Each structure stands twice: as structure tokens, then as C-alpha cells.
Amino acid sequence: MFSTSSFTLFFVALFATFSLVASAPTPLERDVFSPPVLYPRNGTVWRVGERHNVTWDISNAPKQITNSIGMIVLVKNGLMIDLDHPLAQKFPILTPHHEIVVPDVEPGNDYQILVFGDSGNTGEMFTITE
Template sequence: MRSVIGNILGFVLLTLLSTSVNSSPGVVFVPPITSPTSTSVRTGKSVQNVTWDVSNPPANITNKIGTILFRSADFTTLLILADNFDILLGTIEITVPWVLTGNDYSLNLIGDSGNFSPNFTIIQAD
């Protein structure tokens, strides 16, 4: 009888402890990229700002650490242009990759979800 009561009390105590922990659920934050735009022309090897809208973030973001990946022809590459920054900064400097001149380049801003910039143009450096 004692072991049954002990097991019940242990279960109740464990349940109370696990439910008293404040674990607010996080919210996925997908800030839209505001620059570069579809009319942007960037030069390879130049330093440029990438910006995104952080005007209305949720209170509990699931991942505040950002990464920016390079995209070419609608495929995300493994080229990391910026990493390990606070997604709430709203801007970060990158070095534009030295690639062939083209107008099908974009960026992938990743925090806890991915968001693509519009396609923009990169021209080769002189």
C-alpha cells in the first residue's frame, strides 16, 4: 500500500513540477527583405547592405539568430554571406559574390524560417 501511495505522490509531484515551468511557445518570424529589390543592381565584390522589415516582431521568436545565403536561378546555394547575427537588427553588410553578370540572383534570409528577396542583378566588377 505504501509503494502505491508513494508512486501516486511521485507522479503528482512530477506532474506539478513539469507544468509549473514557464515555456511560452515560440512564434515563427518571417521578416520581408526590403533590400535588395527587383530593381537593384549590385557589383560583384562590393560591400552592400541587406535590409529587412523588423517593425512588428512577435514577443517570442523561436530563433533570433540569422543567416543569409546566396541564391542563383531560384536555387539556394551553400554560400553563406552573413551568419550568426540578431535577426532583429534589420540590416547587415555583405560582400556581393563575384559571379557572372545576371539578373536571376536573390538572397535567402533565415532565422527560424526562410524568406527570399526578389531577384536582382549582379554585374561583374571592372
Template sequence: MISFTTFILTLLALFSLSLSAPMRRDVFVPPIIYPRASVVWIAGQHHNVTWETDDAPVNITNGIGRVYLATNTIIDLDHPLAVGFNILDGRVAIQVPSVPTGQNYSIVLFGDSGNYSPQFTIVGLQ
């Protein structure tokens, strides 16, 4: 018969093993739905950046989102458009920054990874 002490020590050993076992985390790369390639934004306007969340895994590595503007795929990390939102929200409101007029802008959504929207146009303030 197992003693009470042996039983408790066995339970503690199993518990410590379960704590040390890594929890499986999945990288979530949601496709950006808006803005699309045909979109024209005006500096100073407000828009919702939106992304797909239907296929989100249960255990996301990083569920805290950030949105940046990129020009020619170069991300402006010094001026985030939105930070600290739940990546599973599927959207976040941003204000279009005052930038030079151009057709080579993209939105970059960070959480687990950085994924780019298609390039679109921003009309800067004159």
C-alpha cells in the same frame, strides 16, 4: 495543517512541471526590404541587406541569422554572405560576390525560416 516537508515537496513538483512545460516559440519570417527587384549590384561592392523587424514575436525560435545568395531560387549554401548576426538587427552588411552577370539573383535570409528577396541583377567582374 500542511507539514513543512509536504509544502517543500509541492513547491518542487510545481517547479519541475514549469521546467518541463514547453516555452512557446514563434517562427519569424521578416520580409526583405533591400535588395528590391529594380536593384543592380556590382560584384565587389558592399551593401546592407535589410529586412522588416517591426512585427517580430517575443519568443523567436532561432534569432541567429544567415544570408545567402540564390540563383534561380537555388541557394549557394557553401558560400554564406553573412552568418551569426541577430535577426532582430534588421540589417547586415555583405560584399557582393564575384558571380556571372545575371538578373536572376535573390538574397535568402535564414533565421527561423528562409525567405527570399525579389530577384535582382548582379553585374559580375570582367
């Protein structure tokens, strides 16, 4: 059978294990941030080769963002264009604007800007001309 010292040792070990688990640091809670695109908006016309500041709203940004590094992608007819070569990348998402150069793409009025942090938010349709 168990002796008193074995019984005591078992409960001390059990208590120590629970103490370690209870004192383990809790992971920092982080939130997903999908900043609304403010510019370009419906009615905006960009010409190929021009420089423009894409802007987004950071007024409701959470304190702990899952991914604070941004990326800007051009979208045409609901499909991302050349995700391997975004218009901009590796900028702080809490800076509410970033300058891009309008790429040499087919003219159209069905373009949108997608701003990624840890989740993307697509802006309004706008036009790109030659």
C-alpha cells in the same frame, strides 16, 4: 488483502506523482520568424565586389523567436548558391540590416537574397553585374 495503511500509502504516492507532473515547468512557447527582405528589391543592380546593406522588416517579430541568429544566402534562379559559404552568418536577426560583399558570380538578373532566422524569406529578383 490490503491494509488501510497500504491503501493510504498508495494514494499518497499517486497524489505526489500527479503533483510533480502538474508542477513541471512548461516549455517556453517560441515562434518562427521569417523577416521580409526589403533590400535589394526588383530593379536593384549590384556590382561584384561592392558592399551593400541587406535589409529586412522586423516590425512583426514575435516576442519569443525560435532562432535569433541570422544567415544571408544568395539565390540564383530559385536555387541557393554555396550554402556552405553564406554571404553573412551569426548576426542577430532582430538587427534589421547586415552589410555583405557582393561575391564574384556570373552576371545575371535572376538573383535573390534569402534571410534565414529559423525560417527563410526570399526577397525580390535583382541584378548582379561585373
